Amino acid sequence: MDISYEEDMLGPDGADNRPAEPPNSLDLNGAHPQRKKLSAPEINLSLDQSEGSILSDDNLDTPDDLDINVDDLDTPDEADSLDFTGHGNELEWEEEQATKEDEPKEEAEPIPEEEEERQDARLWRTVVIGEQEHRIDMKSIEPYQKVISHGGYYGDGLNAIIVFAACFLPDSSQADYHYVMENLFLFVISTLELMVAEDYMIVYLNGATPRRKMPGLGWIKKCYQMIDRRLRKNLKSFIIVHPSWFIRTILAITRPFISSKFSSKIKYVNSLAELGELIPMEYVHIPESIIKVDKNVPQSKS
Secondary structure, eight states: OOOOHHHHHBOTTSOBOOOOOOOSSOOOSSOOSOOOOOOOOOOBOOSSOSTTBTTSHHHHSOOGGGOOOGGGSOOOOGGGOOSSOOHHHHHHHHHHHHHHHHSOOOOOOOOHHHHHHHHHHHHEEEEEETTEEEEEETTTTGGGGGGEEEEEEETTTTEEEEEEEGGGSOOTTSTTHHHHHHHHHHHHHHHHHHHOSSOEEEEEEOTTOOGGGSOOHHHHHHHHHHSOHHHHHHEEEEEEESOOHHHHHHHHHHGGGSOHHHHHTEEEEOSHHHHHHHSOOTTOOOOHHHHHHHHTSOOOOO
């Protein structure tokens, strides 16, 4: 049976029993301007497909007059929703982040143990001499490292000139003299092995060296014993410049401990001019103190 929609909406006395239209917007923040209202079309609640029924072909298709423009709908503004947007918290969080980025970052303080390890690596050098590992306290010998230097090459090939300036040795009166000389000895031997590739000669600058700086007999003997066999064999000449009575005596005493071949390689030179006749002097560094001494030394053959 067809039931008219209009009849259902009217009561027995003809009064309009149509329910009030539902609101089409949510009032979240008090009064708002007049909202747009959409009127509901009149439809037939009959279940058949007669004209006006909700199952009719006309109602199954979307009519043109029901096209809704979403842009025309009045939706709550961002300011109307206070509980669900969360924009305030986001802005506050972003401001905190920006403030933290602007603040200068404190550099992390190094851990004392790690700092000590880094300093330890810079102050100690590990070398291998005679197939045995040694550690050199580089800090203790820092003022004396000029004692050995490379003076260039002579002849054909990589025949190195090694300069040993005794005036740069430590004073024997200082408290840690033996400790310094022990580390300096290792430094000289290890440096010599790095500088020498083929044959070589040693120029020992003895001038301007007071007796308290002269190395002891035991130190010289130990140097000779610790020199690698290759270095002993490849040493072609040992030139002593400005020899003193003391150094001549030391070498005379050490003759029993050294081979006759090594003794034959020792030469005495009384002046820098004589030295220049034996080797090229272009890259040989002569300390200023030795130059001053050389001016007062008469040139004579040993």
